[in-house]
Amino acid sequence: MAIYLVELSYNVDRTGREPSNPAHVEYLRELTADGVLKLGGPLVGENRGLLLYEAADRSELDGILAAEPYVLAGLVSGTTIREWQPGKGQWAPESAAAGTVR
Template identity: 30%
Template sequence: MLHVLLVRYTASSAEVAPHVPGHVAYLRRWHADGTFLLSGQTVPDDLGGVILAVGDRERVERAAAEDPFATAGVAAYDIVTVEAGRADATLRALLGGA
């Protein structure tokens, strides 16, 4: 399954800033294991970020709950699960042939 994780800041940028190094380490870990396919800031960047993830929803929910932004209470996650009906061949391969 494909999941779109919307990361919304719930605090000021000054309150978010101390948690950025932990958040970056968190992203690296989940990218390294193949769960996160893409992550990035929204434009404008004060809204938060977006992560595309693959795997079962429970695992992705656990990953979101571990984000230092979430544990510090400076961001909240909305997770949208997508059942891909059509996809480019490159993306289909990443999704396991879906």
């Protein structure tokens, strides 16, 4: 499994996203229950959101993002995706914390 840090930029403000927000929230709840979404939320003072996903590969992540209600509604103006390998801290895999992964 890979971990991906995804930043979504929106082309409308929070008020403009309100009609799609219930579907967006439900979708994120489902992904959380399935263990796919680890964290998510808005960037303070910006018209963007940051989400942390765990997926088998980039292809699976692309499918997840394609089904995002904000994407389907045309509210996302840009997406930045980075694969991330946590190596330190409380959320790092046990093998990384032991120093076996860099």
